[in-house]
Amino acid sequence: MTIALVFDIGLAVLVVTVASWTIAARDTFAAVIGFVAFGLLLALVWVRLAAPDVALTEAAIGSGVTGGLLLGASTRLRHTEKLPAGEKPGRTLRLAAAVLCALVSAGLAAIVLLLPEPAPTLAPQAAANIAATGLGNPVTAVLMAYRAIDTLLETVVLLLALLGIWSLAPDRVWGGSPGLRHHADPDGVLTFAAQLLVPVGMLVGIHIFWVGSDAPGGEFQGATILAAMWILATMAGLVDAPPVSRRWLRLLLVAGPAVFLAIGLAGYAMAGAFLAYPAPYAKLLILTIEIPVTLSIATTLALLVAGPPERAPQQ
Amino acid sequence: MSAATLYGLCSAVLVGLGLFGLIVHPQPLRKILAFNLIGGGVFLLFGVVARRGAAAGFGGDPVPQALVITGIVVAFSATALAVALLLRLFQETEQATLRLDE
Numbered sequence: 087m088t089i090a091l092v093f094d095i096g097l098a099v100l101v102v103t104v105a106s107w108t109i110a111a112r113d114t115f116a117a118v119i120g121f122v123a124f125g126l127l128l129a130l131v132w133v134r135l136a137a138p139d140v141a142l143t144e145a146a147i148g149s150g151v152t153g154g155l156l157l158g159a160s161t162r163l164r165h166t167e168k169l170p171a172g173e174k175p176g177r178t179l180r181l182a183a184a185v186l187c188a189l190v191s192a193g194l195a196a197i198v199l200l201l202p203e204p205a206p207t208l209a210p211q212a213a214a215n216i217a218a219t220g221l222g223n224p225v226t227a228v229l230m231a232y233r234a235i236d237t238l239l240e241t242v243v244l245l246l247a248l249l250g251i252w253s254l255a256p257d258r259v260w261g262g263s264p265g266l267r268h269h270a271d272p273d274g275v276l277t278f279a280a281q282l283l284v285p286v287g288m289l290v291g292i293h294i295f296w297v298g299s300d301a302p303g304g305e306f307q308g309a310t311i312l313a314a315m316w317i318l319a320t321m322a323g324l325v326d327a328p329p330v331s332r333r334w335l336r337l338l339l340v341a342g343p344a345v346f347l348a349i350g351l352a353g354y355a356m357a358g359a360f361l362a363y364p365a366p367y368a369k370l371l372i373l374t375i376e377i378p379v380t381l382s383i384a385t386t387l388a389l390l391v392a393g394p395p396e397r398a399p400q401q
Numbered sequence: 402m403s404a405a406t407l408y409g410l411c412s413a414v415l416v417g418l419g420l421f422g423l424i425v426h427p428q429p430l431r432k433i434l435a436f437n438l439i440g441g442g443v444f445l446l447f448g449v450v451a452r453r454g455a456a457a458g459f460g461g462d463p464v465p466q467a468l469v470i471t472g473i474v475v476a477f478s479a480t481a482l483a484v485a486l487l488l489r490l491f492q493e494t495e496q497a498t499l500r501l502d503e
Contacts, residue, residue, distance in 0.1 A: 094404045098411040105415055105438055109422040114430055121434055128441055131408055135452045136460025140444075143470045147477050152437060159430055159484045166428075166497040173427045173500065183424040191417030198409030198449065207454030208464045214457075224459055228467035240471050247478035251485040306474055383474075390481040393488065 094134060101127045114160045114167060118153060125149020138302035139225040142294070146310035147387075154317065155391050220369030222300030229304065230372045234361045238350060241343045241379060244386045248339070252330055255394040261331030262399040264392035270323045280322030287315040295380050299369070305376050309383035316388045327392050329399050335385070342382025346375050409449040415442030429487050429497055433480060440476045444469045 104127060108120035125148045132141035175183075212224045212232065219231045229237050255262070270276045288311075295308025319325045328335050349371055353362040363371045419442060422435030447465045454462030491497045 091402075091404070094407050098407050101411055102414050102418070105418050105441075108434060108438065109418055109426075114428065114434075117431065117434055121437065124438070124441070128445065131411075131445065132448060134404060135408060135448045136455065137448055137451060137466045137469075140448060140466055140469050140473075143473050144444075148437075148441065148473050152477050152480055155481055155484055156430070156434060159488060162488060163428075163430055163491060163497050166491065173498070175425050175427070180425050183421055187417040187421040187424070190420055191413045194413035194416055194446065195410050198406060198413060198446070201409075201450070201453065205450070205453035207456045207462045209454055209456040209459045209462045212457070212463050213459065224463035225467050225470070228463050229470065233464070233467060236468070236471050240474060243475055244478050247482045250482045254485050254489045304470075306470055387477075390478060393485055 097127065097130060097134065101131060114163070115157070118156045118160050121156065122149050122153035125153060137225075139223070139298075139304060139307070142302060142307040143310075146307050146314070150314060151310060151387060151391060154314075158391075218365050218368060219363075219372065220299075221372065223298060223302065223304070225302075226298050226304050230376065231363065231368065234346075234350070237379075238343065238346045238361070241346060241382060241386075244383065244390070245339060245343060248386050248389055251390065251394050253394075255396070259395045259398045261329055262395040262397045263327045263329045264389065264395050265320075265327055266396060267326055268321050268323045270321070272323075277322045277324065280318050280324055284315045284319050284324075287311055287318070291315065291384075295376070298376075299372070305380040305383060309380045310387055312380070312384035313387035313391070316384070317391055320392075327389075330389070330395050331399060338385045339382055339389075342375075342379035345378045349375055405449045405452040408445060408452075412442045412445035412449060415439070415445065418442075427499070429490075429499055430484075433483050433487070436483075437476065437480060440472070444472055447472070 101124065104120055104124045108117045108124060111117040111120060126145060129141045129145035129149065132138070132144055209224075212227065215232070216222075216224060216227050219227045221227045221230070291308045291311030293308075294303040294311060295305055296303075298304030298308065316325070320327055330336075349363075350361040353360055356362070356364045356367075416439050419435045419438030419440075422438060423432050426432055426435060447469045448461070451461040451463075451465040451469075454465070456462070487497055
């Protein structure tokens with residue numbers, strides 16, 4: 087047994103244990119903390135599966151931003167935790183659910199063990215055409231060239247989710263700012279941390295975005311770090327969330343999908359198909375899409391965490 | 402057993418655990434959490450398929466890897482929408498329950 091295998095077995099056991107804890111914990115807050123740890127461990131698993139791009143995404147979005155969102159919600163819902171009698175499922179239901187879930191797991195495990203050999207793969211095709219995109223990172227090539235339509239639709243899905251959240255605002259606060267104004271002690275540790283971390287974090291976010299064309303990274307990971315820095319700055323009271331009716335904010339939100347769609351449509355004229363890039367300009371066009379898309383995703387992610395408007399707009 | 406198979410079995414357990422939490426937890430926030438656990442398991446299964454497809458000098462098939470990145474972001478936006486709906490329900494009714502009576 088090699089060291090690597092021992093590590094893999096230990097990691098797999100740890101992931102399953104932490105996941106069980108998030109299901110079994112009585113306190114929701116504790117369960118969410120477990121979920122954040124689970125996400126970070128899962129990021130390690132992604133590294134072991136030779137997928138550093140996914141590891142970055144999992145750590146940033148799956149663990150970090152989702153964890154922050156759920157932590158906020160669990161504090162707000164704290165006093166609804168205690169369940170009235172009769173709402174807990176009975177022993178029979180729990181047993182039936184356990185049997186059903188064990189069957190689902192066993193079925194999936196059987197599929198994993200019976201996967202075809204050799205495994206089907208698109209890697210050779212991805213490698214054969216990567217030179218035409220001018221990119222060095224195959225995952226970015228899939229996201230921005232081979233399957234660019236998925237990424238375009240994804241940016242639209244993010245916007246739709248934000249519209250859904252905004253439309254939950256009561257009429258009287260429509261167009262106002264999301265969340266409550268945060269006040270932190272100006273001499274406190276949080277303010278100091280925010281002042282110190284935000285500039286560095288923004289640089290890291292831009293770096294992760296920029297190297298994404300050739301190395302692990304990319305617009306989603308970079309945008310998430312930028313969004314997290316904005317969330318940190320609002321939590322420390324350094325900046326306030328802008329009212330959602332601001333025109334610059336809305337322009338920032340739609341800039342990414344709009345540029346993406348415009349270049350996609352221009353593909354008909356330039357290369358004869360939707361989202362086709364003429365080979366000599368492929369990298370230039372991809373970068374032209376990626377910059378506004380990164381800004382739009384960062385803004386959308388930050389506002390998804392901030393939630394619906396809660397303060398009436400100031401006249 | 403290869404690392405890919407090991408993590409494949411791990412992903413199968415995660416989906417089962419998440420499904421169990423989704424069924425037995427009455428609190429909606431716990432259901433959202435369990436839903437994300439199922440998501441983690443499904444994405445991991447994708448990662449195992451990608452790892453098995455390692456070829457042409459890549460450590461894994463980049464197509465499923467890119468799909469997982471898309472999936473993680475979409476799962477987050479769905480979670481954010483679900484949490485916003487839940488908080489709105491709490492704002493309106495002062496409780497967070499999925500019971501239909503009353």
